[in-house]
Amino acid sequence: MSQLNSNEPIGPLENRWKNHVFDLALIAPQNRKKYKIIVIGTGLAGSSLCATLGEAGYKVNSFCFQDSARRAHSIAAQGGINATKNYQNDGDSVWRLFYDTIKGGDFRARESNVYRLAELSNNIIDQTVAQGVPFAREYSGYLANRSFGGTQVSRTFYAKGQTGQQLLLGAYSAMSRQIENGRVTHHARSEMLEIITINGKARGVVVRDLVTGELSTHTADCVVLCTGGYVNAYYLSTNAKGCNTSATWRGFKQGAYFANPSFTQIHPTCIPPTLENQSKLTLMSESLRNDGRIWAPKQAKDCKKKPKDIKEEDRDYFLERLYPAFANLVPRDVASRAVKHICDEGRGVGVKIHGKRLGVYLDFSDVIKKIGLAQVEGKYGNLFEMYQRITDDDPYLTPMKIYPAPHYSMGGLWVDYNLMTTLNGLFVAGEANFSDHGANRLGASALMQGLADGYFILPQTIANYLARNTFDEIKPNHKKVQRALNIAKVRIEQLMNAPEAKYSPEYFHQKLGKILWESCGMSREGARLKQAIDEIKALQLEFWQTIKVTGVDQDLNQTLERAGRVADFIELGALMCKDALNREESCGAHARVEYLSLEGEARRDDKNYSFVAAWEYQQDGVRLHEEYLHFEFIKPSVRNYK
Amino acid sequence: MIFTLHIWRQKNVNTQGKFAVYEIDNIDNDTSFLEMLDQLNERLIIQGEDCIVFDYDCREGICGACSLVINGYPHGEKSATTTCQLYMREYKNQSELWIEPWRANSFPVIKDLTVDRSAFDRIMQSGGYISIHTGCAPEANNTLVEKHASDEAFNSATCIGCGACVAVCPNASATLFVAAKITHLALLPQGQIESKNRAKKLILKMQSEGFGSCSNHRHCARVCPKDVSLQNITRMNKILG
Ligand SMILES: Cc1cc2nc3c(=O)[nH]c(=O)nc-3n(C[C@H](O)[C@H](O)[C@H](O)COP(=O)(O)OP(=O)(O)OC[C@H]3O[C@@H](n4cnc5c(N)ncnc54)[C@H](O)[C@@H]3O)c2cc1C
Ligand code: SF4
Ligand code: FES
Numbered sequence: 001m002s003q004l005n006s007n008e009p010i011g012p013l014e015n016r017w018k019n020h021v022f023d024l025a026l027i028a029p030q031n032r033k034k035y036k037i038i039v040i041g042t043g044l045a046g047s048s049l050c051a052t053l054g055e056a057g058y059k060v061n062s063f064c065f066q067d068s069a070r071r072a073h074s075i076a077a078q079g080g081i082n083a084t085k086n087y088q089n090d091g092d093s094v095w096r097l098f099y100d101t102i103k104g105g106d107f108r109a110r111e112s113n114v115y116r117l118a119e120l121s122n123n124i125i126d127q128t129v130a131q132g133v134p135f136a137r138e139y140s141g142y143l144a145n146r147s148f149g150g151t152q153v154s155r156t157f158y159a160k161g162q163t164g165q166q167l168l169l170g171a172y173s174a175m176s177r178q179i180e181n182g183r184v185t186h187h188a189r190s191e192m193l194e195i196i197t198i199n200g201k202a203r204g205v206v207v208r209d210l211v212t213g214e215l216s217t218h219t220a221d222c223v224v225l226c227t228g229g230y231v232n233a234y235y236l237s238t239n240a241k242g243c244n245t246s247a248t249w250r251g252f253k254q255g256a257y258f259a260n261p262s263f264t265q266i267h268p269t270c271i272p273p274t275l276e277n278q279s280k281l282t283l284m285s286e287s288l289r290n291d292g293r294i295w296a297p298k299q300a301k302d303c304k305k306k307p308k309d310i311k312e313e314d315r316d317y318f319l320e321r322l323y324p325a326f327a328n329l330v331p332r333d334v335a336s337r338a339v340k341h342i343c344d345e346g347r348g349v350g351v352k353i354h355g356k357r358l359g360v361y362l363d364f365s366d367v368i369k370k371i372g373l374a375q376v377e378g379k380y381g382n383l384f385e386m387y388q389r390i391t392d393d394d395p396y397l398t399p400m401k402i403y404p405a406p407h408y409s410m411g412g413l414w415v416d417y418n419l420m421t422t423l424n425g426l427f428v429a430g431e432a433n434f435s436d437h438g439a440n441r442l443g444a445s446a447l448m449q450g451l452a453d454g455y456f457i458l459p460q461t462i463a464n465y466l467a468r469n470t471f472d473e474i475k476p477n478h479k480k481v482q483r484a485l486n487i488a489k490v491r492i493e494q495l496m497n498a499p500e501a502k503y504s505p506e507y508f509h510q511k512l513g514k515i516l517w518e519s520c521g522m523s524r525e526g527a528r529l530k531q532a533i534d535e536i537k538a539l540q541l542e543f544w545q546t547i548k549v550t551g552v553d554q555d556l557n558q559t560l561e562r563a564g565r566v567a568d569f570i571e572l573g574a575l576m577c578k579d580a581l582n583r584e585e586s587c588g589a590h591a592r593v594e595y596l597s598l599e600g601e602a603r604r605d606d607k608n609y610s611f612v613a614a615w616e617y618q619q620d621g622v623r624l625h626e627e628y629l630h631f632e633f634i635k636p637s638v639r640n641y642k
Numbered sequence: 643m644i645f646t647l648h649i650w651r652q653k654n655v656n657t658q659g660k661f662a663v664y665e666i667d668n669i670d671n672d673t674s675f676l677e678m679l680d681q682l683n684e685r686l687i688i689q690g691e692d693c694i695v696f697d698y699d700c701r702e703g704i705c706g707a708c709s710l711v712i713n714g715y716p717h718g719e720k721s722a723t724t725t726c727q728l729y730m731r732e733y734k735n736q737s738e739l740w741i742e743p744w745r746a747n748s749f750p751v752i753k754d755l756t757v758d759r760s761a762f763d764r765i766m767q768s769g770g771y772i773s774i775h776t777g778c779a780p781e782a783n784n785t786l787v788e789k790h791a792s793d794e795a796f797n798s799a800t801c802i803g804c805g806a807c808v809a810v811c812p813n814a815s816a817t818l819f820v821a822a823k824i825t826h827l828a829l830l831p832q833g834q835i836e837s838k839n840r841a842k843k844l845i846l847k848m849q850s851e852g853f854g855s856c857s858n859h860r861h862c863a864r865v866c867p868k869d870v871s872l873q874n875i876t877r878m879n880k881i882l883g
Contacts, residue, residue: 048776051776052776052777054776055775055776055777056777066699066705066707067697067707067758067759067760068706068759068760068762068763068803069763070706070763070766070803071699071700071705071706071707071803072705073699073700073705075700075704075705075706075802076700076702076704076705085782085783087783123779125782126779126780126781126782127776127777127779129779129782129785129832130772130774130779130780130782130785130832131771131772131774131832132771132772132795132799132826132827132830132832132833134787134792134793134795134796134799134826134830135792136792137787137788137789137792137793138789139789140786141786141787141788141789141792142783142786143782143783159796159799160796162704162800165704165800165802166796166799169799172766173766173770173771173772174771174774174776176763176766176767176770176771177767177771177773178776179767180767180768180769186763188760188763211752211753240699240700240701240702240705241698241699241700241701242699274672275670275672275673277673277677277680277681278677279674279676279677279680279701280701282701282702386702386703386727389703389723389727389729390727390729392671392729392731455776455777456777459777504684504687504688506680506684548687550686550687550690550691550692550693551692551693552692555692555753556695556752556753556756557692557693557695558693558695559683559687559693
């Protein structure tokens with residue numbers, strides 16, 4: 001078994017990153033233009049990385065599947081981004097954010113990584129303000145903050161409900177500047193289909209031009225994946241429709257280990273599904289939980305009533321009742337499970353889907369009374385508007401309905417402290433890696449992580465890798481390059497020409513989604529997971545036998561794009577279940593019903609499961625490697641939000 | 643609900659397109675406009691036909707990808723709404739829908755309802771930023787920004803780069819898009835220093851990309867899904883002097 005070396009520095013926590021940066025090799029400015037770097041994905045992680053690498057003087061080639069870098073899924077993030085500025089003087093510090101993140105992740109993340117993330121958070125705010133990101137401000141002209149799911153300090157910076165948009169446009173503008181000066185070459189409407197590995201190092205990619213269908217190969221000295229998360233495996237999720245696992249799955253098949261694939265976050269406040277043919281679910285920002293109160297009818301017989309007809313004493317403010325200290329602000333996994341529990345009991349509200357009402361109320365009437373309509377509008381105006389547009393209900397007059405939905409993947413490709421995978425020269429940043437959130441991510445910390453990876457961490461660690469390795473030139477006709485190209489070609493041919501072509505990609509995606517949601521969603525159970533693995537195996541066979549893609553491949557063909565992504569989701573789905581089955585404990589978002597306390601709280605098993613599960617791809621299956629987690633600074637305790 | 647859909651089908655930029663007619667039934671009030679097209683595409687797959695291509699990603703009104711002209715209106719008639727945020731309840735009194743791509747010389751049709759908007763990216767590359775060195779920046783609260791200016795800058799910065807303003811403009815001008823970026827950055831102290839130069843560069847680039855100039859038709863602000871206001875153009879003109 002290969003050793004999983006996290007390459008964490010040792011010594012006092014607060015000096016680790018500083019010392020590590022000092023120990024990393026540098027590349028002199030005049031030499032940087034000799035190095036070529038490929039960046040796949042230009043969301044927050046990718047575009048911030050491209051901007052920084054371009055600024056430093058490297059030759060960068062970037063790719064994204066949308067028609068512009070500005071449209072990456074990061075654009076949709078609503079609530080905000082954390083930083084430990086302590087502007088509100090409420091006792092915040094790097095240490096506290098570190099502590100909150102480790103605890104929020106239920107002690108399944110690396111201390112060194114998380115501390116570094118907390119340290120870098122402040123720098124991100126400086127950087128983005130200098131770019132012109134219009135964060136919310138106070139009348140004095142200083143930056144404003146709010147508190148956000150699962151924390152007791154106000155450390156979240158925000159731009160109304162459009163923080164992700166503003167941060168991405170900031171990074172996109174900095175990247176655009178590097179495109180203008182010729183250091184970054186960006187290829188939009190391009191999808192990476194394969195990684196080229198030569199002598200054990202990632203040295204390039206095969207890309208499909210989504211307009212012409214043409215395949216091309218690109219080589220470089222290293223490859224970085226910033227390709228986002230994979231919860232679209234569940235079919236219905238809050239992610240943009242195009243989010244996929246294909247790039248990371250290719251990396252996995254080339255030798256990068258996949259870590260904690262079952263760690264997926266189900267977000268409590270989304271608009272409930274109303275139709276069986278719905279294409280996606282919409283998140284309502286968690287910031288709404290700051291002022292909205294969550295409730296359900298005390299009795300099932302009231303569920304069909306209009307909310308205004310349910311008397312105050314007949315309402316169950318269940319989060320306030322169950323968790324008096326944190327109330328409506330408990331972490332996402334805790335809130336989601338509580339909501340599911342209420343609906344499973346038959347106390348849900350809204351339309352029935354598959355025989356169950358999937359919804360509880362999120363009510364703003366108290367805060368409107370307290371601070372007035374205008375103030376509430378100032379804080380949440382655009383979110384309320386969005387809700388009304390989708391549901392035709394006015395949240396100023398009647399409570400919102402919410403239900404949990406898949407939202408974020410904590411799992412991802414395994415990376416060491418330098419954000420490099422087990423495949424040399426393949427780095428991963430942003431949601432695509434597994435690094436910092438353990439078994440559950442706190443609100444407003446994904447934007448922070450993507451930007452810390454892109455602006456500050458990778459530019460240092462990539463330089464070190466480039467400086468310490470030598471790179472032979474690779475000719476386009478190199479047999480490994482041609483082999484990768486051929487693999488991509490054959491795959492497309494198979495997708496286009498299934499033996500008994502019959503069903504669309506959506507058909508398979510919906511089927512997979514249903515299996516995963518029921519077996520590997522908010523609650524998981526051993527026998528059901530085993531059954532799911534079998535079901536997914538059968539689905540995979542059916543897929544390659546009957547997938548139907550119309551049109552031709554040398555064209556803009558969205559059906560073909562979807563088919564390729566679904567094929568990878570199916571394989572990933574099996575690994576998610578396998579990982580969930582292997583982890584015989586509950587921790588964070590991973591709730592095995594066999595390992596829950598009587599009150600429904602996760603029961604961790606630190607003795608046996610305090611590790612990162614890193615899966616290696618092998619021809620005949622997968623093999624598990626365990627990276628043990630050492631807690632030197634924070635003693636693992638029971639997460640308690642009572 | 644039942645609809646007759648007239649949808650623009652075009653193989654690529656070099657071929658002539660035309661409307662094709664499809665009937666679709668079983669459409670619910672809560673079905674979104676794009677979900678209706680999804681359903682139609684599922685049917686086309688069963689029939690063995692090439693699907694209708696249209697751009698989308700977030701389906702939440704924020705990425706700016708979706709871009710359909712519906713019955714003559716970019717993003718449909720409903721104000722301040724992107725195509726992906728339209729629900730079929732809006733169309734309950736209609737039975738025929740005409741669906742076309744953005745039409746502008748600088749946005750050539752790629753296929754069916756999809757156009758090439760990379761000209762917008764090139765405009766941004768010509769100067770739509772503050773020229774700071776990525777990687778080092780002063781402490782954020784050292785630069786104070788008056789709240790009102792900051793809120794106004796935010797309003798301008800909410801442009802999603804969809805291109806509806808161009809699609810509706812008789813001159814196919816991108817002035818509202820350009821003015822929004824110029825205004826966003828000029829209102830902030832960080833961006834003021836470069837503002838005049840930036841404005842000139844962006845306008846020049848807009849022209850060289852083949853977009854027309856503004857002659858005050860004012861359709862742009864009316865179709866803008868993010869309510870980017872005409873005041874941005876006034877402000878831009880002031881900056882240009
Ligand atoms: C609705 C919503 C709200 C959120 N709100 C918040 C919030 O308030 N605060 C917070 O901290 N986090 C939030 N998050 C989480 C956060 O937005 C994401 O985790 C983060 O933006 C991911 O950024 P990224 O750069 O890793 O990936 P993405 O932004 O997803 O970018 C992925 C990039 O990879 C490209 N790509 C993918 N596959 C390929 C391929 N095969 N070939 C070529 N290119 C490819 C895409 O084109 C894209 O450019 C939210 C998430 C959602 C869904
Ligand atoms: S100004 Fe409005 S219509 Fe024009 S690109 Fe921006 S958001 Fe779209
Ligand atoms: S699909 Fe993103 S704005 Fe419509």
